[in-house]
Amino acid sequence: MRKNYLWYQFFRYGIIRPALNLFYSDIKVIGRKYVPENKPVMFIGNHQNSFLDALHIVNNTRHFVHFLTRAEAYGNPLLDRFFYSLNMLPVYRARDGFGTIKRNEQIFEDCYERLAEDDALLVFAEASHVMERRIRPLSKGFTRIVFGAEEKYNWDLDLQIVPVGISYGNHRKSRTPVRIEFGEAVPALQYKEQYRNDEREAAHQLKMEVADRLKNLTLHIPNKKHYALYQLMLDELESNRQELLDPELVNRRAKTISNQLNGPLVEESEFLLEKANQHDITVQDLTNPVSVGLKDVVLSPLYAFSMINNVLPYQLVRWLVNSYLEDEAFEASVKFLVGLMLPFYYLVIALILFIAGLEMPWIAGYILGSLATAPLFVRGKDLLVSKLFSKKKRSTLLDNEKFDEELEKFKSLRSQLFGQQED
Numbered sequence: 001m002r003k004n005y006l007w008y009q010f011f012r013y014g015i016i017r018p019a020l021n022l023f024y025s026d027i028k029v030i031g032r033k034y035v036p037e038n039k040p041v042m043f044i045g046n047h048q049n050s051f052l053d054a055l056h057i058v059n060n061t062r063h064f065v066h067f068l069t070r071a072e073a074y075g076n077p078l079l080d081r082f083f084y085s086l087n088m089l090p091v092y093r094a095r096d097g098f099g100t101i102k103r104n105e106q107i108f109e110d111c112y113e114r115l116a117e118d119d120a121l122l123v124f125a126e127a128s129h130v131m132e133r134r135i136r137p138l139s140k141g142f143t144r145i146v147f148g149a150e151e152k153y154n155w156d157l158d159l160q161i162v163p164v165g166i167s168y169g170n171h172r173k174s175r176t177p178v179r180i181e182f183g184e185a186v187p188a189l190q191y192k193e194q195y196r197n198d199e200r201e202a203a204h205q206l207k208m209e210v211a212d213r214l215k216n217l218t219l220h221i222p223n224k225k226h227y228a229l230y231q232l233m234l235d236e237l238e239s240n241r242q243e244l245l246d247p248e249l250v251n252r253r254a255k256t257i258s259n260q261l262n263g264p265l266v267e268e269s270e271f272l273l274e275k276a277n278q279h280d281i282t283v284q285d286l287t288n289p290v291s292v293g294l295k296d297v298v299l300s301p302l303y304a305f306s307m308i309n310n311v312l313p314y315q316l317v318r319w320l321v322n323s324y325l326e327d328e329a330f331e332a333s334v335k336f337l338v339g340l341m342l343p344f345y346y347l348v349i350a351l352i353l354f355i356a357g358l359e360m361p362w363i364a365g366y367i368l369g370s371l372a373t374a375p376l377f378v379r380g381k382d383l384l385v386s387k388l389f390s391k392k393k394r395s396t397l398l399d400n401e402k403f404d405e406e407l408e409k410f411k412s413l414r415s416q417l418f419g420q421q422e423d
Contacts, residue, residue: 004085008086017059019340023335023336023339025169027177028179028245029060029179029180029182030179030180031184032182035162036162039118040119040121040149040159041120041161042121042145042146042160043057043061043120044125044138044162044214045057045166046126046164046165046214046217046218048132049129049131049329050327050332051333052332054122056166056178057180060180065087065119066119068123069088069089070090070091070093071090071093073090092104093127108148112148112152115157116153123145125139125210126139127139129329132221132227133167133219133221133230133235134220134224135218137211138211142161143202143203146159146206147202150188150189155189158187158188158189159188160187161185162186163210165218167244171332172328172331173332174339175378177241179245181218183214186206186209186213216247218247219234219250219254221254222258226261226266228269229261229265230254231269231273232273232410233414234250235284236284237283239287239288257417268410269410272410275400279396299376304380305373306374306380307380307384310374313341320334320338321334349370353366
């Protein structure tokens with residue numbers, strides 16, 4: 001048994017999996033049948049949402065997964081030991097200095113050995129995370145590991161490359177849906193002869209095949225130059241976030257939009273998104289404002305308790321995001337990490353209550369009530385913000401005649417294009 005086996009399994013299934021299920025409103029996993037058993041596997045995922053992407057993949061497979069992460073995260077001895085205990089391996093890039101790239105040789109050798117033990121390796125071949133709903137060009141690093149491992153073991157590994165598409169209802173918010181879809185595996189053996197004849201062409205063809213499969217597992221907006229139009233039509237104006245997570249549906253819609261592309265539409269979509277951003281609100285919030293239902297009325301006392309109880313952790317998140325976060329793709333990750341600390345926060349409050357003389361049954365009730373109502377915080381906050389703050393922003397924007405006309409134009413166009421498509 002591997003020396004970190006019990007700790008690793010406890011951490012991903014005992015801590016991270018329950019936390020993910022609380023953080024997201026719904027996690028849908030598709031295609032687990034495509035992950036081969038008792039064979040080495042390399043997962044290639046799209047990378048839009050920092051380390052949450054890795055957590056979703058690692059927690060939805062039975063394989064003992066190792067994954068490559070940027071070397072800049074390393075340097076603290078205590079954190080380094082923690083990272084290694086979770087099977088995180090540093091990978092160096094050109095920006096880290098030419099000398100450090102040589103250290104990748106040993107990392108790759110470690111990868112080969114782990115694959116030879118029928119473990120799995122997770123690689124984000126886009127090489128960086130960007131909150132764009134598109135598959136960016138893949139780097140060649142993963143092909144080097146694939147072919148290097150097979151060559152070292154005389155092509156007897158039968159390494160399987162499994163593409164994984166991760167789709168978020170909202171990259172930055174909690175209590176939203178997420179979908180993880182595993183695609184059909186690509187056997188490395190099918191590139192054996194081509195690799196022996198032309199290594200560079202084999203690497204290129206493998207990259208293209210994996211990229212094409214990823215584009216079918218999540219929304220792929222094909223034209224970055226016209227991204228604003230796709231973002232507005234497919235994302236911002238979508239009221240049903242589950243539909244946004246259906247790759248077949250949204251990619252079909254993306255193709256429909258590509259047939260309508262023209263300069264004025266792109267400019268008008270950019271105007272709407274920029275204008276909304278200037279008022280610190282999204283088009284999605286404008287067109288799909290939070291509404292109060294009977295359930296909200298019934299749960300309002302619990303919303304109030306959760307908001308009062310969690311106001312300090314919430315302020316901590318706001319402070320971290322506003323003061324230190326330069327990359328917005330880390331926002332959800334910061335919220336998730338702070339959320340992991342909530343049980344300890346509740347224990348501290350319970351200790352204070354105990355010192356203040358509160359009896360144990362009440363303290364136990366506080367802890368259980370805090371854990372049970374924590375997921376309600378987001379809904380309560382959204383209702384409060386929508387009623388007290390966002391309403392004024394919406395009215396200000398929608399009173400802008402040009403903005404209102406353009407928004408109605410796109411809503412009508414969307415209904416016309418996609419309504420006909422679904423019919």
